[in-house]
Amino acid sequence: MTDLSKRSLFKAAAASALAASLLMACGKKEEVAPAAAPAPAVAEAPKPEPLKAAWVYVGPVGNAGWSFAHDLGRKAVEEKFGDAVKTTFVESVPEGADAERVIRDLAQQGNQIIFATSFGFMEPMLKVAADFPDVKFEHATGYKTAANMRIYDASFYQDTYMAGVIAGSMTKSNTLGYVGSFAIPEVLRNLNAYTLGAQSVNPKIKVKVVWVNTWFDPPKETEAAQSLINQGADVLLQNTDSTAVLETAERAGKLAFGWDSDMSAFAPNAHLGSAVVLWAPYYIQTIEELKAGAWETKRTVWGVKEGMNDLIKISDNVPAETRAKVDEIKAGLKAGTFEVFTGPIVDNTGEEVLAAGATGDQAWRDKVNFFVKGIEGKVPAGK
């Protein structure tokens, strides 16, 4: 059955090949050192070499959604800086061990600043940042930083509050629906703000939530939306990345909102407004800081005031009175006079989570782990 000599030969060959490569790896340790020095040494270059910036997306860019919104920001950078900046992007990078390789490759390719646009890139980025001290790393929605890595985030809850105001005034069944991705503070914030906004114009509403445990899974999002509609919800909001929820609402004759980017084209009848995030102002400012040598590590959280969030393309079916209220809130947010989370706020077990007269500041908002009164069910304690 076996040919001893051939087998042994193969084995020896394989073993030595592998050993050789490992030895090579040991010997050439220095080659791994990052060659990320940005500008060319020669100062007489006629044009300064373009600044290389890279973006890492967790999903496909497509034509709507989270990664699409980031890509709009990237394109804005290209438009603003022209030849002075060269951008690249890699899409559909899975969060996990592979992300490290992608980020490292981008750093090795000479990019001076890398933006990673999903929570799951945090650990991989940290590891690469440690190996490339001259490259700047930016991580969205995370919480760990380093000397050359900083974090940035948006304030979707401001959008969802306004959406809630519209939902509260448009609902006929007084039941609102929310398709949630993961029960993390950010999503819980958005859900709570939605509820509070709706309650401010319609105290009778209640909110039902279904968790899909994913950011992007159109079939699941469709099923979740359908089951909310089956339970009587007639205005839906989502915290997931596709147009599935909106389109399901359209088919069922219900109402819904777009998320992350303008989704009005996907549901002419159902679309009430899109809760969007606009990354362009932040990206442009960051590149300017980098060029001016003023980049430093910190945490940036922007919202409507800084032009990062907005509720756009509000449908003509929304009554003028509601629209005026939304405009008023927007103006208040821009001026800094309006706060979404102001006490008293009671959670749906009856406990007070924010005292009367107090406002929920960043620290409070980071720890949101409850449902406000009016939301049915319990926070899946990690479920």
Place this chain on the structure above:
Amino acid sequence: MEPIALLIAASLNAGTVLAIAALGLLINEKAGIVNLGAEGMMLCSALAGFAAVVHTGSGLAGFVAGMAVGALLAAIFGVLVIWLNTNQYATGLALSLFGGGLSAFAGARYVKASLPEQSSFAIPGLSDIPFLGSAFFRHHPMVYVCIFLVLGMIWFLYRTRAGLVLRSVGESPESAHALGYPVRRIRLLAVVAGGALCGLSGAYVSTVYTPLWVEGMIAGKGWIALALTTFATWRPARVLLGAYLFGGVTMLQFHLQAVGVNVASQFLTMMPYLATIVVLVLISRNPTWIRINMPTSIGKPFYPGS
């Protein structure tokens, strides 16, 4: 009551996907061929169907495209296992893996594309009956087509000569060959027909069930369909009932969440798969039962010379 009616409706809808694919696999297995490539075929057909609707605007075109792609992939599989006698399990697996990769690759530009608006369906009169109307009479035509397919399959297999020949090929290809039947050609026909049905199911998923394309969207339904044929002991009517049951279990998890039942959602998501295992065990426990119902030549290669 209405939510329950809607849950039943959703279960029927979800079950239709499984049933059509399982019927396709049933034809294969009645002829003695196991096609583990169901998942890959469904994925590619889902993409083909979706793309066809995007480009032509016609739902029918979507179904035809799906069936064509399913048949084509099945034909390649068929040639390999029937004429080249490659191992059926490995080849089927290869088809699944390849189909997954190919669909993801070719479908990259269709992610986040959307389909033209869909009409809603209702059988006039019947759909207004309280409860029953919402549960049974407001479905896309394919749900009803599926039921007819099952009836047609029963008639074909057990009431026609062609069906008898097919079954005999599955029971003993050697005897059928001795009687002069072109065993390999019959098997290929069965494989292609089965592939077309899997393709129809795949196209239904991407154009009606959740009208979107995203890679991996079949999410294991092809494998569940395979399991369905086994625990329906290769009988079409049982395939349909089993499919509806499964559809129900799948929809139940979201229904329970929306109602507020406080079970970890992951356990709810596990339900269809655990249910498959349980039923498989129950069915397989009795070897006689299996022996009576299973086409004897399943999985075995056939050599006409011998």
Place this chain on the structure above:
Amino acid sequence: MLRLEARAQPSAGWAYGSPLLALVITVVVGVGLFVLLGKDPVRGLEIFFWEPIKSAYALSELVVKATPLLIIGLGLAVCFRSNVWNIGAEGQYLIGAIFATGVALQADADSSRWIVMAMLLAGALGGMVWAGITALLRDRFNANEILVSLMLVYVAIQVLNYLVYGPWKDPAGFNFPQTKTFEAAAQMPRLMAGSRVNIGILLALAGVVLVWVFLFRTRAGFAQQVGGLAPSAARYAGFSSRRALWTALLVSGGAAGLAGALEVAGPIGQLTPHVPVGYGFAAIIVAFVGRLHPVGIVFSALLMSMFYIGGELAQSRMGLPRSITGVFQGLLLFTLLACDTLINYRLVWSAPAKLQAALSSGLSLQSNTVGSAVALKDGIAGPRLAEEKN
């Protein structure tokens, strides 16, 4: 016209040549794909076959990627040679990772480095437990192991999700679904600075030797394979098919679990919902392309890793979709299966049909014996499903 004619003896040359031919065909199709997409095929080939090996760092990444594939592939080789179809290696990989995490989470800043050994053992144990379920259901209830092991993959994914969203969630992690990063003591020691290679590769190579010895030099290994090739003969010789079943599943489950533990203790360093990446399924291809032989699997694991890494690089450097990796991998298996026919058949130009019929009736007696010999040698000749019921 071209037709296939059975060989009197399976061709040894084609046994080695078939994977190579399959690779060549896959590459040719790949070049075609590149051209179709308007990309430079030479650059494409360069990215897939040169970039992953051109520097020490690249090689180390190749090794890191190949290690789990190699380990799981070895286990599957034992399994498939026994005609047990374990399709659920992915699930066993995950449960192994979970068990290892369970041990890792017990560590604190002062734990000894030996906890890593405990983690690896726990991982192998977890994989064995999960595969054991499949073995039990097959042993006691005749449930088809393909379907059971596959369903258990989906169940394992949900178990993983439950743990990282619930009891094992990092309390300092802002409620994000992931465990805390493992303490330094609970992370795999790296073999050399600057690369992610750890002792996993050494374990894998040791596994290659062990599996080779088991399969080709021990009576137990022989019994294992005979059970797969010719169950009736095995029974006649007194080899227990039950033992073969359990051995096959426990070995492949343990291997997959070990691989899971290595990944989680090594490159990932924590348990997250992103641990399932499909290694369990890719390893099936690795096992086949490696001809179910330990040494062949080393090469096929490296080859598959090149596809993975090449695909990633192709995405960032050439803008190709990441899924091109899946296309190549699936295509490789397909073409391999097709090329394998050349082992047992040869392509001949032959005379038209009528003459053929006259000849074949005379030759039918000869091809009869060839046919059954081929059926036996057809390695993985049909499932036990039907066989055992006899």
